[in-house]
Amino acid sequence: xxxxxxEFLKLSAATVAFTxxxxxxxxxxxxxxxADLSKLKGSKQTTSVCCYCxxxxxxxxxxxxxxxxxxxxxEGDPDHxxxxxxxxxxxxxxxxxxxxxxRITKVLYRAPNSDKWQVKSxxxxxxxxxxxxxxxxxxxxxxxxxxxxTVNRLExxxxxxxxxxxxxxxxxxxxxxxxxxxxxxxHQARI
Amino acid sequence: xxxxxxxxxxxDCIFVIGSNPAENHPIxxxxxxxxxxxxxxxxxxxxxxxxxxxxxxxxxxxxxGSDIAFFGGFISYILANDLMFKDYxxxxxxxxxIVGDAYDFKDGMFSGYNAEKKAYDKSKWAFAKDEAxxxxxxxxxxxPRCVYQLMKKHYERYTLKAVSDITGCAQDKLExxxxxxxxxxxxxxxxTMLYAMGQTQHTVGxxxxxxxxxxxxxxxxxxxxxxxxxALRGEANVQGSTDQGLxxxxxxxxxxxxxxxxxxxxxxxxxxxxxxKDPKSINWWGNRPKYLAxxxxxxxxxxxxxxxxxxxxxxxDGKDYSWLTLFDEMYKGAFKGFFAWGxxxxxxxxxxxxxxxxxxxxxxxxTVNIFDTETASFWKGPGMDPKKIKTEVFFLPCCVSIEKxxxxxxxxxxxxxxxxxxxxxxxxxxxxxxxxxxxxxxxxLYAKDKKAVFPDPIVNLNWDIATNHVFDPHKVxxxxxxxxLSEKTIGDKTYKAGDPVPSxxxxxxxxxxxxxxxxxxxxxxxxxMAARRDKTQTPMQEKIGLYPGWTWCWPVNRRIIYNRxxxxxxxxxxxxxxxxxxxxxxxxxxxVPDGPWPPMADEKGKYAFIMTTEGFAQLYGPxxxxxxxxxxxxxMECPIPEHPFSKVLNNPTALKFTGNREGHAxxxxxxxxxxxxxxxxxxxxxxxxxxxxxxxxxxxxQMFVEMSPELAALRGIKGGDKCxxxxxxxxxxxxxIVTERMRPMxxxxxxxxxxxxxxxxxxxxxxxxxxSANLLTASVGDPNTGIPETKAFMVNVKKA
Ligand code: SF4
Numbered sequence: 001x002x003x004x005x006x007e008f009l010k011l012s013a014a015t016v017a018f019t020x021x022x023x024x025x026x027x028x029x030x031x032x033x034x035a036d037l038s039k040l041k042g043s044k045q046t047t048s049v050c051c052y053c054x055x056x057x058x059x060x061x062x063x064x065x066x067x068x069x070x071x072x073x074x075e076g077d078p079d080h081x082x083x084x085x086x087x088x089x090x091x092x093x094x095x096x097x098x099x100x101x102x103r104i105t106k107v108l109y110r111a112p113n114s115d116k117w118q119v120k121s122x123x124x125x126x127x128x129x130x131x132x133x134x135x136x137x138x139x140x141x142x143x144x145x146x147x148x149x150t151v152n153r154l155e156x157x158x159x160x161x162x163x164x165x166x167x168x169x170x171x172x173x174x175x176x177x178x179x180x181x182x183x184x185x186x187h188q189a190r191i
Numbered sequence: 192x193x194x195x196x197x198x199x200x201x202x203d204c205i206f207v208i209g210s211n212p213a214e215n216h217p218i219x220x221x222x223x224x225x226x227x228x229x230x231x232x233x234x235x236x237x238x239x240x241x242x243x244x245x246x247x248x249x250x251x252x253x254x255x256g257s258d259i260a261f262f263g264g265f266i267s268y269i270l271a272n273d274l275m276f277k278d279y280x281x282x283x284x285x286x287x288x289i290v291g292d293a294y295d296f297k298d299g300m301f302s303g304y305n306a307e308k309k310a311y312d313k314s315k316w317a318f319a320k321d322e323a324x325x326x327x328x329x330x331x332x333x334x335p336r337c338v339y340q341l342m343k344k345h346y347e348r349y350t351l352k353a354v355s356d357i358t359g360c361a362q363d364k365l366e367x368x369x370x371x372x373x374x375x376x377x378x379x380x381x382x383t384m385l386y387a388m389g390q391t392q393h394t395v396g397x398x399x400x401x402x403x404x405x406x407x408x409x410x411x412x413x414x415x416x417x418x419x420x421x422a423l424r425g426e427a428n429v430q431g432s433t434d435q436g437l438x439x440x441x442x443x444x445x446x447x448x449x450x451x452x453x454x455x456x457x458x459x460x461x462x463x464x465x466x467x468k469d470p471k472s473i474n475w476w477g478n479r480p481k482y483l484a485x486x487x488x489x490x491x492x493x494x495x496x497x498x499x500x501x502x503x504x505x506x507x508d509g510k511d512y513s514w515l516t517l518f519d520e521m522y523k524g525a526f527k528g529f530f531a532w533g534x535x536x537x538x539x540x541x542x543x544x545x546x547x548x549x550x551x552x553x554x555x556x557x558t559v560n561i562f563d564t565e566t567a568s569f570w571k572g573p574g575m576d577p578k579k580i581k582t583e584v585f586f587l588p589c590c591v592s593i594e595k596x597x598x599x600x601x602x603x604x605x606x607x608x609x610x611x612x613x614x615x616x617x618x619x620x621x622x623x624x625x626x627x628x629x630x631x632x633x634x635x636l637y638a639k640d641k642k643a644v645f646p647d648p649i650v651n652l653n654w655d656i657a658t659n660h661v662f663d664p665h666k667v668x669x670x671x672x673x674x675x676l677s678e679k680t681i682g683d684k685t686y687k688a689g690d691p692v693p694s695x696x697x698x699x700x701x702x703x704x705x706x707x708x709x710x711x712x713x714x715x716x717x718x719x720m721a722a723r724r725d726k727t728q729t730p731m732q733e734k735i736g737l738y739p740g741w742t743w744c745w746p747v748n749r750r751i752i753y754n755r756x757x758x759x760x761x762x763x764x765x766x767x768x769x770x771x772x773x774x775x776x777x778x779x780x781x782x783v784p785d786g787p788w789p790p791m792a793d794e795k796g797k798y799a800f801i802m803t804t805e806g807f808a809q810l811y812g813p814x815x816x817x818x819x820x821x822x823x824x825x826x827m828e829c830p831i832p833e834h835p836f837s838k839v840l841n842n843p844t845a846l847k848f849t850g851n852r853e854g855h856a857x858x859x860x861x862x863x864x865x866x867x868x869x870x871x872x873x874x875x876x877x878x879x880x881x882x883x884x885x886x887x888x889x890x891x892x893q894m895f896v897e898m899s900p901e902l903a904a905l906r907g908i909k910g911g912d913k914c915x916x917x918x919x920x921x922x923x924x925x926x927x928i929v930t931e932r933m934r935p936m937x938x939x940x941x942x943x944x945x946x947x948x949x950x951x952x953x954x955x956x957x958x959x960x961x962x963s964a965n966l967l968t969a970s971v972g973d974p975n976t977g978i979p980e981t982k983a984f985m986v987n988v989k990k991a
Pocket of ligand 1 (some may be wrong): 052053054057083088090218
């Protein structure tokens, strides 16, 4: 292998999905050209950031403009100053995480003492959850503690989550939980 | 991180301990290799010879759970050999502070311990103050009650011999390691320390980090390029989710949650706003009332802050609500309902067998995820009889990150905007939409029920976070940044209602500003700063790869925090080849400085560490629950009955629980080996996402246990054998990997063996992948944070 490190970086930036698992037993120049063409044809590009570790590697996501409009490729963003186009195996597999037939795409409900899931709608589930939240809160709300101090809290519901959410989602989630009066609010940072 | 990923390249010496960036933060290693290419050295201290160790210039193994002994020996070595950066230590740390008479340390215990409460009275550790209320100091560092002298005395006991006996690391290795990294105490040199859960997941986790910080401060390595104390955080947005206050003890921006004894906003502010009498100390947390008022205005825009404050839930004073306690309460049946939102606690919690049983006691659980998890399906897991389990479970599927829009914050505090690529698959939804829609429904129920209990905080909550009934991340990002609510003139500038707050320096405590999270003020002003892609740098910034125009970083786009300590009191960089900031012609250039004030020596100058009350970094830390100096204690489960430093075996303040699921086994012949949990490159956390990704699963298909050839011979195990690993709490199977990466060690005259297991697997998928490592770990935690001790516990290993 006579490639200089810099050249290798340049090439791997464009062919990361191949090099991550295929090693370098390929004629990279041809692969690069082919990859470029097939990727760009009929797709739009957007930038994102890897959802795994906290290095925060930049991604370029290519989404098909025709058919079902699904992701056709996810690779490292060569302009991103941290990863300069490269990704580790986790980042390089985000396409497969997305286009994955094992994903749960329907709301599931497990009734008390049942041994199976039932498929439900979001509408039904959110209605039912809201009713349960209100029922518990109305019954268990603690307006004052044993010392007679006003505490306005609800200790009968707990929440964990989530570092897997965006900042904006985390913020509205904490706001909702605190409005309900929850004090058992925790997430991954504690473990 | 005090610094950021690219900055690793600026380091003369990178010290990796309790982390494994080559495997767990792989792309960061690019920057470590750049430092090495430029002549920098890499040190790796780890019980296991990891891939990071494989690239290191120097590797030293230590027994898992002996870190403070290792660091104590290091501190002692620095002081004995005068390796410290004296000007830095005197100017910027509390080395010169005089400690009050009530502080004492005897045979492993600090003064003020209450055996009944298992807690210290921290007031005993306070500094001595003069008549003006300013801490007494001795810059000559000679006073026997000054921090420097007390520290020296404290760590004299940590001799090379004692440290070697307890860590299992040979004396000459220790000395070489201390010497190599100690060289960064030279003013022009910088060294960085990289840690992860290998340091935090201990009953002395916080003191591990404190010990590293002490070393960094003694060597003048904080605030500088190629320096800092850098947590390599495990999740893409765990920095952000912490910043946004998803923990029981903090609101967004590290503002403590109100407690019951603080009935009025005024009382809260009195109790939570530090005061400094020293005019040279900025005491930035003195601004806390502005941040809480602005947060209250963000969530309840129509209420006065003092009224909105009354609606906030108040925690009971002194009560713990943290993770392990939460699941202990669930186990006792305290909860009716539970949200596991984007989390898999049935696999991720220490002693997760207890958690799985605890879930059977709930009335209902809501769980949100991309794939099925051990949590969602707990009712049909191993040993469960669904017919006997009453818990209702609602599984709401969410979309993946490339299908939605919003920001995440990386370890280096960079807030990075993500755009949506494909639409959410099969009608799944972003978490933001699910939260938005759920609360709309809850609010609706409260609005129409005249008898609903205390509806005010619910019906008045600011829920203007959607556009056309769809969650709008831009609206929320603007609210997190904050804006003026009424016209306000500050200095010579007048802001109108609706104008974004340009920086947290302009937030007010009178209700005229809102800001969902003060540390993010400045992130969404006239434009979305987190979406920026400008790589322009000044030549000075280019030297250290600062990239100030790429995305945005909290606070105020400051890329290296505590950077006032990178310059001498005249404002000249200590490391002229890699300057962070410099005082030139009456202004600062380079990074955004820690405040605009002139350098410290100037008449108007201020102390460097603006977030501490006194303005100095804390070698002596009187605020922690387990002592102002880190002290070695053994893990709660350990292989030895005594250690050389005192008669106190374990941390006397550790978080512990009682009950039938809390097995415990120290020096127990049934569980003779130390076990540690860790990660592999191809999986992530409990494996919820990666186990379902075929490329990754193929690379790492199942649970394994790494052990030394010596241990394998002892137990008659060969590589590839199926083994049983068991602790006092549970048991699982794992495939043996027999490898010299693990070595037996000599600890206190005995041979100690260690094994290691990954924690990415679970029974749900794949079918023959094994179950969670946390079935074995103990529910004991750090007394400051409650983080469980999953890096050192005792097990047995045998052929299955
Ligand atoms: S690609 Fe790898 S190193 Fe980069 S953020 Fe993702 S998981 Fe971390």
